[in-house]
Amino acid sequence: MRIIDIRETAVPLNSTLRNSSFDFSEMTTSVVAVITDVVRDGARVAGFAFNSTGRYACGAQMRERFIPRILRADPGSLLDETGTNIEPEKVLACMMQREKSGGHSERSIAIGTIEVAIWDAVAKIAGRPLHRLLAERYNGGRVADKVFCYVGGGWYFPGQTLKDLQDEMRRHLNAGYTMLKMKVGGLPLDQDVRRVEAVLDVLGSGSRLAVDANAKFGRNAAVAYAKALAPYGLRWFEEPCDPLNYALFAEIAGAYEGALATGENLYSTQDVENLMRFGGLRADRDIIQVDPPQAYGIVQFSRTLDMLARHGWQRSAMFPHGGNQMSLHITGGFGLGGAESYPGVFGDFGGFADDARVEDGYLRLPERPGIGFEGQAGLYGAMRPLIE
């Protein structure tokens, strides 16, 4: 068996979203199809993925380097020991040929997106949902049936009132979610605090609310927000500063008793290990949010988890960035703390299967073969043309 083609198309998100640091008006994502010569139900098996949101499409790197390396390789050199399915670890090593050390995100997103599409094909060839394959390979066979899922919402919109924000949060609660996240840092501190208090009026408890500053703050603003937010006992305070400023993370952790969260803008195991060594984070409370399709994919994510375990971190501290079915399977398969959800934003690139239902804060894991994009009509409409 072999991979016969890998195709990519860039899709604009057409989003009007804005957080404290930037807007999404130009945002695109790469949709990838990995086409194999394996036939199931009368059709060739194809695996799909896309590169989450917040980083731009990366098809040029794929077409110039990563896809040709895979298609030029001896097909047998990419298979598992049974010779009947693809071994993603070998595909990853193939893509990494002739790449320099460091400088990860320039290629980690392109490679990670292809790698996750490979996994979709692998699971379809095996005839099983991806989360079950991952549970067997990476979690001692402990298969989950549902995943905790919170809403990444509370964006800034022009003309938004506190009541608009409260109405949004009520919609999420009515949809079955129990924990919500909102943006901070896009307004002066006193106005942001009023936004937080307005949402807490709806939610009741700070333990059900996280806030996200999207790396907006320097030292003084980060510490000022930490002090102002501390009394509310929030679930976590996300990306208070530059994701690479480990020394400032350590300073903020020293000044803020509550949980901090970061990781969606770290793209290599070594970067995350630097955060562990120098960032002053606390394994008993803080949250790590690496986005696997943006960080070399699932095989590399398993290595990051191994590294985190050596530093004393539990998998329950991991909440992968990216509110989509890829993160859902990864969260369930590896037994992580929870997944994110973006209801009503990012168009077809936020959300889960059309028949997915949230109950009491949990989503049932899908049982379609692979990741199950085929059960997500809008998104699959962007994927299907790649294999036609």
Added chain:
Amino acid sequence: MRIIDIRETAVPLNSTLRNSSFDFSEMTTSVVAVITDVVRDGARVAGFAFNSTGRYACGAQMRERFIPRILRADPGSLLDETGTNIEPEKVLACMMQREKSGGHSERSIAIGTIEVAIWDAVAKIAGRPLHRLLAERYNGGRVADKVFCYVGGGWYFPGQTLKDLQDEMRRHLNAGYTMLKMKVGGLPLDQDVRRVEAVLDVLGSGSRLAVDANAKFGRNAAVAYAKALAPYGLRWFEEPCDPLNYALFAEIAGAYEGALATGENLYSTQDVENLMRFGGLRADRDIIQVDPPQAYGIVQFSRTLDMLARHGWQRSAMFPHGGNQMSLHITGGFGLGGAESYPGVFGDFGGFADDARVEDGYLRLPERPGIGFEGQAGLYGAMRPLIE
């Protein structure tokens, strides 16, 4: 005045080079032209740059994001206070709109290459060589007339003998260079030591030889090489390990009295500051090698130098990666320790003006307006079609 177009083309290096970690057989570089409406000598002023070597061409990011942002901007918003020339700092801010924190190299190379081409145009509009503009703006007006320059050579080739390596080094000495660098880590330690000793037989003193491991080693191999190399008193030991593994750098620095060198695979000021804080490097001897066109360009490089000064580092510790006229002007203009040279490798993308002469280890700074690619016939042959 305004920028009327920015064009890019990817050029293959067609190189057979190999270091300890990877080969250059697929390597490409982006050649960029920034075309202005300013007329000098009867022709529109155009600025040029390319993205050094070792990282691949990045035209897709340029065409999809960075070039449209510049061309869409109000032209007046990109000018300096006189309104008669471009302000590169404003162009940099324009390109960075809607970009997330972290994840630098995915865009730092594309942005840095455009930014350096902007500087070439700025200097041509001013009718002066770039190094003089940089000296006035960033070095208190201290204009240099020559720059120390060493050879980055000693690559591995199939079938190479020790005599071949010695012959290469003799050619560099005969060409006027006084300090050489060679690769290590591509052979077992005992064979690499024999290579080093063979080169020292030609050079005489270890203070005239640096070695470069291209991030090949894990902890044990790095420490073994450090111990084996220590007796030779080498000028420096470059990239012994993963460029992001700051903890391992600190360990190696604790075990190796001689100078270490790194930085060509760090792309942001924050990454370099992490190296300063956590890497255990020593301002009295170690060497930093950031490559400005790969790391957001010259304006950002000036910020990195300011950060390094706050950590007690002198500019003499800076030896920018990239043996080309861009690094030459930057080294001279900022008053850095020295520049690199790649005689006979990287084709038209290594080397200086055709009339450049090395004397006693120094290159005279060129006096053509801008960077002076027009005086480098082979390279300019790849640039000129962009403006025709």
